[in-house]
Amino acid sequence: MVxxxxxxxxxxxxxxxxxxxxxxxxxxxxLVLLSARYLPPDYLPLYLSxxxxxTFPYLPLLALPMGAISVVQEKESGTLEYxxxxxxxxxxxxxxxxxxxxxxxxxxxxxxxxxxxxVSYRVSFSHYVIMGETILVAVLLNAxxxxxxxxxxxxxxxxxxxxxxxxxxxxxxAVISNLGQLGILLNLTHATDYFVSFxxxxxxxxxxxxxxxxxxxxxxxxxxxxxxxxxxxxxMVAVFGGNTVYVLFASLLAWLGALGGLLFGLFNRQDAT
Amino acid sequence: xxxxxxxxxxxxxxxxQRVLDGxxxxxxxxxxxxxxxxxGAGKTTILKCILGLLKFRxxxxxxxxxxxxxxxxxxxxxxxxxxxxxxxxxLTVAQHAxxxxxxxxxxxSEVDGALRTADLLGHKDKMVRALSSGMRQRLGxxxxxxGGPPLLILDEPTSNIDMEGQLGFKRMLQMLRDEGKxxxxxxxxxxxxxxxxxxxxxxxxxxxxxxxxxxxxxxLGMTDKVHMKVDESAVPLVEEVAAGFGQKxxxxxxxxxxxxxxxxxxxxxxxxxxxxxxxxxxxIERFSIESEYVKLVEGKGxxx
Numbered sequence: 023m024v025x026x027x028x029x030x031x032x033x034x035x036x037x038x039x040x041x042x043x044x045x046x047x048x049x050x051x052x053l054v055l056l057s058a059r060y061l062p063p064d065y066l067p068l069y070l071s072x073x074x075x076x077t078f079p080y081l082p083l084l085a086l087p088m089g090a091i092s093v094v095q096e097k098e099s100g101t102l103e104y105x106x107x108x109x110x111x112x113x114x115x116x117x118x119x120x121x122x123x124x125x126x127x128x129x130x131x132x133x134x135x136x137x138x139x140x141v142s143y144r145v146s147f148s149h150y151v152i153m154g155e156t157i158l159v160a161v162l163l164n165a166x167x168x169x170x171x172x173x174x175x176x177x178x179x180x181x182x183x184x185x186x187x188x189x190x191x192x193x194x195x196a197v198i199s200n201l202g203q204l205g206i207l208l209n210l211t212h213a214t215d216y217f218v219s220f221x222x223x224x225x226x227x228x229x230x231x232x233x234x235x236x237x238x239x240x241x242x243x244x245x246x247x248x249x250x251x252x253x254x255x256x257x258m259v260a261v262f263g264g265n266t267v268y269v270l271f272a273s274l275l276a277w278l279g280a281l282g283g284l285l286f287g288l289f290n291r292q293d294a295t
Numbered sequence: 296x297x298x299x300x301x302x303x304x305x306x307x308x309x310x311x312q313r314v315l316d317g318x319x320x321x322x323x324x325x326x327x328x329x330x331x332x333x334x335g336a337g338k339t340t341i342l343k344c345i346l347g348l349l350k351f352r353x354x355x356x357x358x359x360x361x362x363x364x365x366x367x368x369x370x371x372x373x374x375x376x377x378x379x380x381x382x383x384x385x386l387t388v389a390q391h392a393x394x395x396x397x398x399x400x401x402x403x404s405e406v407d408g409a410l411r412t413a414d415l416l417g418h419k420d421k422m423v424r425a426l427s428s429g430m431r432q433r434l435g436x437x438x439x440x441x442g443g444p445p446l447l448i449l450d451e452p453t454s455n456i457d458m459e460g461q462l463g464f465k466r467m468l469q470m471l472r473d474e475g476k477x478x479x480x481x482x483x484x485x486x487x488x489x490x491x492x493x494x495x496x497x498x499x500x501x502x503x504x505x506x507x508x509x510x511x512x513x514x515l516g517m518t519d520k521v522h523m524k525v526d527e528s529a530v531p532l533v534e535e536v537a538a539g540f541g542q543k544x545x546x547x548x549x550x551x552x553x554x555x556x557x558x559x560x561x562x563x564x565x566x567x568x569x570x571x572x573x574x575x576x577x578x579i580e581r582f583s584i585e586s587e588y589v590k591l592v593e594g595k596g597x598x599x
Contacts (some may be wrong), residue, residue: 047370100379100381100383101381101382103343103381104377104380104381105344106346106347106348107346107370107373107375107377108398108399108400109367109370109371109400110397111367256348284474291350292350293348294349295342295348295349
């Protein structure tokens with residue numbers, strides 16, 4: 023696991039993403055406004071919901087490419103069969119790989135939001151709790167994307183294919199999914215059921231809504247800035263009311279469980295070359 | 296005690312293509328077995344099945360432990376050197392060997408000893424990517440030796456290294472053989488037949504022949520060749536003698552060649568001498584499994 027953690031840290035994509043993500047999270051205009059004292063003292067909850075909507079769609083871009091090439095590049099280079107010819111089990115190998123990548127990418131998420139919070143927000147401790155909840159949801163989304171990417175990695179034979187599928191998945195979750203939902207809403211009379219299903223099938227959107235709801239109460243969001251929930255979040259709140267967060271959390275856990283089960287199950291059953 | 300490796304009815308398909316079809320053979324303790332066959336015969340597939348890297352039908356027992364049921368324990372008995380030694384190029388020799396030691400559950404203090412055996416201790420701080428092909432192969436062997444496994448499985452071990460590297464590598468194998476290690480070596484042409492106790496000849500995913508050199512020779516009717524330099528005038532006499540052994544003699548560039556089995560060779564030379572033929576020079580070309588395997592594969596066919 024230590025080896026894979028170090029290996030992940032050496033990857034250029036992780037470094038590039040860390041820097042970009044930090045600047046996304048730090049939100050320079052806010053920093054300028056803050057230093058000029060143009061921001062009200064309670065701006066953070068409001069700002070955080072913007073931050074979530076801005077950064078969450080990009081979060082999968084960290085885990086998807088890194089996870090997608092993780093196993094397939096070892097298949098291509100031959101190190102996979104070399105490692106699996108030792109006493110290590112397939113499950114042990116995958117767990118070590120997953121843990122190493124999870125540590126490295128979670129570190130980026132923590133650093134990105136955490137550093138941004140320290141540098142730009144300079145707010146009271148209670149506000150860091152709100153930030154902490156946002157980070158936790160981000161970490162959960164990152165873990166789901168990592169599992170999904172590793173699933174792609176074990177199912178593909180070439181690094182390029184894996185990378186292509188990973189980018190396509192991000193596009194699906196970040197762009198097409200929202201367009202699809204909008205389409206359903208506009209075209210079907212009884213669209214709510216489809217809409218809810220689609221939202222739950224999109225962990226990026228589910229976690230975004232959940233993170234927005236973590237920044238302040240639903241009542242407060244609806245009162246002050248309802249657009250931050252988005253069409254999807256608004257519909258979810260309308261359907262599930264006070265249970266929305268639990269439903270979303272359960273769906274994310276289901277993603278985690280299903281992907282984890284699939285990943286380990288398939289890897290154990292397939293040829294390791 | 297049974298064999299260190301026992302393979303029974305090994306069958307493997309990739310999609311609809313059957314690449315191994317009921318392969319069975321054993322490797323005894325302290326025995327060196329050569330797995331011979333042309334490219335695509337299924338040699339590497341067999342090795343991967345033995346290591347549990349591929350799913351298969353049949354049974355593979357390593358020191359009596361099933362690779363399917365007790366994979367970890369079975370693999371602990373094996374040191375594996377893949378055909379293309381794939382390493383983590385960004386590590387040093389010592390770091391890579393230490394990583395592999397930890398994966399094998401072997402104490403890292405063993406690393407230096409294994410590197411010394413492979414004559415790599417002086418290069419332990421070198422980056423893996425800076426190693427020559429011969430050194431890479433030796434690194435692979437030192438990793439295979441970690442934990443002192445009784446069975447070494449080598450996939451085309453000399454195919455990617457130069458002559459000098461091959462000689463050094465073969466010396467190392469001989470030393471390990473003298474220490475009592477068992478070997479299963481896959482090869483298409485490696486010059487390792489002198490090293491092996493027996494061979495398994497593969498063609499089209501099936502075992503075409505197996506046993507010691509003489510057993511295979513006997514089973515398949517393979518022969519040694521006797522080449523003798525004689526005067527052209529003596530050729531009819533020699534041909535007559537050859538006919539007595541049921542063989543035809545061929546004459547070319549002053550050399551007469553006859554294919555003969557085992558003890559017939561001495562009797563044939565003796566008979567030729569008794570006919571009063573002056574033998575100016577004599578060369579006996581021994582049957583070699585490696586040199587004959589193409590004939591085996593083509594002649595016996597696999598039906599595929």
